Amino acid sequence: xxxxxxxxxxxxxxxxxxxxxxxxxxxxxxxxxxxxxxxxxxxxxxxxxxxxxxxxxxxxxxxxxxxxxxxxxxxxxxxxxxxxxxxxxxxxxxxxxxxxxxxxxxxxxxxxxxxxxxxxxxxxxxxxxxxxxxxxxxxxxxxxxxxxxxxxxxxxxxxxxxxxxxxxxxxxxxxxxxxxxxxxxxxxxxxxxxxxxxxxxxxxxxxxxxxxxxxxxxxxxxxxxxxxxxxxxxxxxxxxxxxxxxxxxxxxxxxxxxxxxxxxxxxxxxxxxxxxxxxxxxxxxxxxxxxxxxxxxxxxxxxxxxxxxxxxxxxxxxxxxxxxxxxxxxxxxxxxxxxxxxxxxxxxxxxxxxxxxxxxxxxxxxxxxxxxxxxxxxxxxxxxxxxxxxxxxxxxxxxxxxxxxxxxxxxxxxxxxxxxxxxxxxxxxx
Amino acid sequence: xxxxxxxxxxxxxxxxxxxxxxxxxxxxxxxxxxxxxxxxxxxxxxxxxxxxxxxxxxxxxxxxxxxxxxxxxxxxxxxxxxxxxxxxxxxxxxxxxxxxxxxxxxxxxxxxxxxxxxxxxxxxxxxxxxxxxxxxxxxxxxxxxxxxxxxxxxxxxxxxxxxxxxxxxxxxxxxxxxxxxxxxxxxxxxxxxxxxxxxxxxxxxxxxxxxxxxxxxxxxxxxxxxxxxxxxxxxxxxxxxxxxxxxxxxxxxxxxxxxxxxxxxxxxxxxxxx
Numbered sequence: 210x211x212x213x214x215x216x217x218x219x220x221x222x223x224x225x226x227x228x229x230x231x232x233x234x235x236x237x238x239x240x241x242x243x244x245x246x247x248x249x250x251x252x253x254x255x256x257x258x259x260x261x262x263x264x265x266x267x268x269x270x271x272x273x274x275x276x277x278x279x280x281x282x283x284x285x286x287x288x289x290x291x292x293x294x295x296x297x298x299x300x301x302x303x304x305x306x307x308x309x310x311x312x313x314x315x316x317x318x319x320x321x322x323x324x325x326x327x328x329x330x331x332x333x334x335x336x337x338x339x340x341x342x343x344x345x346x347x348x349x350x351x352x353x354x355x356x357x358x359x360x361x362x363x364x365x366x367x368x369x370x371x372x373x374x375x376x377x378x379x380x381x382x383x384x385x386x387x388x389x390x391x392x393x394x395x396x397x398x399x400x401x402x403x404x405x406x407x408x409x410x411x412x413x414x415x416x417x418x419x420x421x422x423x424x425x426x427x428x429x430x431x432x433x434x435x436x437x438x439x440x441x442x443x444x445x446x447x448x449x450x451x452x453x454x455x456x457x458x459x460x461x462x463x464x465x466x467x468x469x470x471x472x473x474x475x476x477x478x479x480x481x482x483x484x485x486x487x488x489x490x491x492x493x494x495x496x497x498x499x500x501x502x503x504x505x506x507x508x509x510x511x512x513x514x515x516x517x518x519x520x521x522x523x524x525x526x527x528x529x530x531x532x533x534x535x536x537x538x539x540x541x542x543x544x545x546x547x548x549x550x551x552x553x554x555x556x557x558x559x560x561x562x563x564x565x566x567x568x569x570x571x572x573x574x575x576x577x578x579x580x581x582x583x584x585x586x587x588x589x590x591x592x593x594x595x596x597x598x599x600x601x602x603x604x605x606x607x608x609x610x611x612x613x614x615x616x617x618x619x620x621x622x623x624x625x626x627x628x629x630x631x632x633x634x635x636x637x638x639x
Numbered sequence: 640x641x642x643x644x645x646x647x648x649x650x651x652x653x654x655x656x657x658x659x660x661x662x663x664x665x666x667x668x669x670x671x672x673x674x675x676x677x678x679x680x681x682x683x684x685x686x687x688x689x690x691x692x693x694x695x696x697x698x699x700x701x702x703x704x705x706x707x708x709x710x711x712x713x714x715x716x717x718x719x720x721x722x723x724x725x726x727x728x729x730x731x732x733x734x735x736x737x738x739x740x741x742x743x744x745x746x747x748x749x750x751x752x753x754x755x756x757x758x759x760x761x762x763x764x765x766x767x768x769x770x771x772x773x774x775x776x777x778x779x780x781x782x783x784x785x786x787x788x789x790x791x792x793x794x795x796x797x798x799x800x801x802x803x804x805x806x807x808x809x810x811x812x813x814x815x816x817x818x819x820x821x822x823x824x825x826x827x828x829x830x831x832x833x834x835x836x837x838x839x840x841x842x843x844x845x846x847x848x849x850x851x852x853x854x855x856x857x858x859x860x861x862x863x864x865x866x867x868x869x870x871x872x873x874x875x876x877x878x879x880x881x882x883x884x885x886x887x888x889x890x891x892x893x894x895x896x897x898x899x900x901x902x903x904x905x906x907x908x909x910x911x912x913x
Contacts, residue, residue, distance in 0.1 A: 256729055290912065321906055329906060338758040365756040379902055442900065445739060445749045447762075484747060488764040524766025572694070572880065573774035574702075602702050602728035638729035 251289040251296070257639060259283050263306075264361045264632030267610075272405040272416025277611075277630035278360040279306030284316075294322040307403060316370055329377040334370045337388060339438055339449070341480045341491035344580060345536050345563060347516045348451035348478040348495050350436055350458060351388075354397035359404050359611055359625060361632035369397050373434075383441040390434040390455070393426045395471055398459035407624035409552050410467060414618060414627065423460055423469045432456070446483035451476065451495070461499070461511035472510045473500035488523030505542025508549030513541040528569035536561040554619045560586045574599040582622060589615030589623035608633040668794040671802050672787055674828040675821070677716060680784040682865040683856055683891030685711040687910055690886055694775045697879030703727065704773050707911050708782075711895050717742045720899035721783055724911040731773075735904050735911075738779075742786045753904040760904050769814055776873040776882035781846065801825050816844070827851070827866040845874045856891035865891055 264278040286299040299317040319333030340349040344367070357366035373390040398421070399406045405416035426432030434455030441448050453476040460469035478495030495516045502510035520534040538559040540546055547553045562585070567578040575598045582591040595609035610631045615623020666674075692704040709722040723736040735753040747765035754761060768780040789809060796803035802823045808814050817840070822832040829851055835844035850870035856863055871884045898908040 256732060258729065290909075295906070323906070329902065331906075336756065336758045338760075368757050377902065384902065440901075447901075482762055484749070484765065487747075487766075489762045491762075522762075522764045524764045527767060527770050530764065530766075572696070573771060599730075601700070602730075605730065 251291065253287050253289045256286045256288075257284040257299075258636050260363075260634055260636040262362065262632060262634035264630045266628060266630050268627050268629050270405050270416065270627035272401070272414060272418055273403070273628065274307060274417075276307060277403070277628065278362065278632055280304060294320050296320055327379045329375075329379075331375040331377075332373075334372050335375065336368045337371050337373065337375065338368060339386070340451075341447075341482045341493045341520065342518050342536070343520060343522070343532055343534060343563065343565060345518060345520075345534055345561070347493050347518055348438075348449075348453070348476060348480065350434070350453045350455065350474075350476060352394045352396050352458060355399050355459070356397055356403045359399070359628060361609055361611055361630060363607075363634075370394075383439055386438045386440075388434075388436045390436075392429050393432045393434055393456050393471065395423075395425060395456070396458045404625060404628050407619040409619070410463075412552065414624065421460065421469050422467075423471065424464060426456055426471055444483075446481060449480045451478040451480070453477075457499070457511060462501070462507075462509050464509070470510070472502065474498065475500055478516075485521060486523075488521055491518070491520040493518040505545035506549060508546075508551060512543075512546050515539040515541065522565075525566075528573065530565070530567045532563075532565035534561075534563040536563070552619075554617075556586045558586060559621070560584060571598075584621065587615070587620035587623060588617065589613070589620045591622040591625070603638050605636050605638070606634070607636070665794070665797050665802075668792050668804065671794065671823060671828070672792045672804060672806075672821075673716065675804075675823045675830050676784065676787055678828045678866065679830050679868070680719070681712055681715055682867065683712075683858075685709070685893055685895040686889070686891045687893055687895075688886045688890075689888040690884055692773070692775055692777070692885075693883045695881045695883075702774065704731075704775065706773075707913075709895060709898065709908070709911050711897075711899065716787075719783065722899055722903070722907070722911055723782075724907050725773075735907055737899055737904055738783055739899065740783045742788070744786070744788055748783075751901075751904055758905065760901055776844075776875045776878075776880050777884070781873070795820075797825070799825065801831070824851075829866055829868065843876045845876070847872050847874075852889075854889050854891060858892065 260282045262278055262280055262282070264276065266273065266275055266277050281304045282301050284299065284301045286297070288295065288297040297317050297319055301314040301316060303312045303314060305312050315334055317334055317336060319331055319335045321329070321331045323329050337351040338349055340346055342349070346353070351371055352369040354366055354369040371388070371390050371394045372392065373388050375386060375388045378385045400421040401416045401419055405414050408415035408419055411419060434453070436453045436455070437451065439450045453474070455474060456471040457474045458471070460471060461474070462470040462472045464470055475498040476495050477498070478493065480491065480493035482489065482491040497514040497516060499511045499513045501507070502512060505512045516539070517537045518534060520532065522530060522532040525531045540555055540557050543557040546555070562583045564581045564583070565578070567576065569576050575596070578595050580593040590613070592612040593609065595607065597605060597607045599605045608631070610629070612629050613622050613625040615626055617623050618626070687707065687709050689707050690705065694702045694704070705726040707724045707726065711720045713719060719740045721738040721740060725731045725734045733755040737751045739749040741748055748768070750763040750765060752761045752763055753759070769778050771777070772779050772782050790806040791809060793805045794802060795805045802825060804821045804823065805818055806821060807818045808816070811817065815837070816835040817838045819833055819835040821830050823829065824831050829848060831848045833846040834842055837843050848868045848871050850868070851866050852869045853864040854867045856865055867886070867889055869886045869889070873882045875881070893910060895910065896908070898911070
């Protein structure tokens with residue numbers, strides 16, 4: 210959850226100052242045209258929702274509050290479409306009982322335009338997603354909100370916004386997306402405020418007693434990110450190549466002051482998705498080049514990794530869908546990692562299986578789903594059961610849980626054992 | 640004189656034969672179902688319609704779905720592309736459902752869903768086409784049409800006004816009905832009523848065309864009209880649920896670009912949005 214701090218304000222002001230002169234300029238261009246009048250009286254569509262959500266830990270966690278989530282949230286979504294561009298502003302006002310603060314989370318504020326047959330342009334704060342994984346990401350280096358994911362907010366909140374320009378170019382040969390983020394947008398990573406975590410320095414679990422402090426690269430146009438995707442659909446098999454230049458999105462190292470760092474990261478990858486048998490298969494691969502520690506000699510910086518994913522989804526029955534994925538993280542220069550890292554607890558190959566079952570009932574008004582992560586190498590499990598019922602077109606109710614098991618206190622999901630929680634929410638959409 | 644009489648006589652016979660033939664000639668069942676399929680699903684090269692769907696359950700509770708549907712035919716009577724952009728309710732607003740429909744017997748449709756809040760383009764496993772579309776009593780197959788090659792067709796009745804076709808699935812294990820009857824308007828080949836019978840021969844599902852309008856369009860420079868169903872209703876007799884569909888803002892031959900791609904999933908074409 211980002212607070213409407215000075216840094217956010219700066220970004221928004223910059224964004225608006227970029228956006229509005231262009232709006233005015235374009236409008237001024239053809240003040241003679243009959244539609245110029247409309248450019249100033251934009252027809253604005255207003256939508257949104259109001260939601261109450263509460264959740265509690267089921268196990269005692271001495272580093273966190275008992276309530277895992279407790280909030281009232283009003284989302285307003287304003288959009289306008291003109292002949293030459295779309296505008297959208299979407300923001301959440303949140304009364305947050307866990308942080309005991311009022312917060313504003315600007316989710317989207319962008320302009321979209323289609324200047325030619327071969328180009329789309331989207332500029333501003335936006336949610337971005339690509340890649341083939343189901344809640345597993347390799348080449349999608351856009352910011353995630355792991356706190357929201359683990360405390361049981363709507364799955365939409367797994368994605369946090371980027372302040373970026375997305376240029377899409379289309380041709381018969383292939384399509385190219387380029388996303389430029391002038392100032393690094395990290396994940397809303399686990400920092401101890403909502404979720405307790407394994408603190409390698411303290412060699413114990415920690416939470417609100419040891420909030421992770423970071424040295425975030427934040428120089429405009431220097432600490433920037435660039436992500437690209439070259440893709441093509443051949444007979445409805447979707448092929449893509451990816452490249453990313455930026456930083457580890459969650460802390461991937463630390464400096465001498467025990468501050469967490471976001472070391473330089475380059476990622477190169479590829480994916481394919483299409484029909485396999487009766488279902489949809491996907492494969493994705495990515496090389497994580499940890500540019501600040503290529504040789505693996507620095508025990509305080511993440512080593513490079515190879516990441517692999519295979520997935521398959523199929524309809525198993527009426528309104529019943531099943532999915533399975535196999536994911537591997539391979540740590541490069543593993544011998545160096547073992548030698549240089551003080552508490553070297555990672556395996557060379559971390560394997561992860563995911564399972565999804567989604568069933569729709571009662572004219573699709575009741576959705577029951579289970580998503581499970583299971584790592585045979587880390588010996589940990591993360592279960593996400595969820596039920597959602599729509600009373601009518603506006604009112605829905607949801608309940609679910611985030612359940613963590615693990616044999617070790619330091620593994621990816623095992624470290625969250627004490628954060629196991631149940632939650633419920635009611636939402637009115639308009 | 641004799642000759643004239645003969646000619647006259649022959650002409651009378653010929654005309655009466657022709658007339659009689661005209662009155663009783665019934666096209667073959669294949670011709671009928673093909674023509675009806677074209678009328679129901681293949682009018683124009685492409686088309687657009689706004690759809691208002693009202694689902695009313697047995698207790699009288701209603702739910703509404705509004706969407707815009709774009710359709711483009713790749714091959715007459717064959718493959719087509721569909722693009723469905725949801726306008727309401729609020730929780731599905733701006734979602735897009737896209738289908739590349741394949742009519743070849745061994746080829747499954749390709750389906751995508753775009754979730755705008757996550758900017759996620761999801762591939763949906765081609766599955767049972769006889770599942771509910773958007774929680775309504777309409778099935779996916781009713782929206783895009785059932786391939787003619789999947790059923791055996793028999794003309795069981797015909798009169799001046801209509802044909803009645805009995806359709807029996809070639810692979811009965813893949814569907815929930817044992818057969819269905821289609822009543823086709825003889826003058827314009829519009830399917831007016833479909834009745835589905837279960838394995839016990841009991842009628843359990845009815846689709847009715849409530850209103851047909853002639854929609855004018857251009858075929859090149861030529862002005863044409865396409866008879867088009869503008870109101871339809873589905874009744875599920877087992878659940879007591881009823882879904883009504885009203886089509887408006889119908890346009891044909893818009894000259895749609897190839898909008899059935901990921902580019903337009905992420906940001907739909909203007910035609911789909913208003």
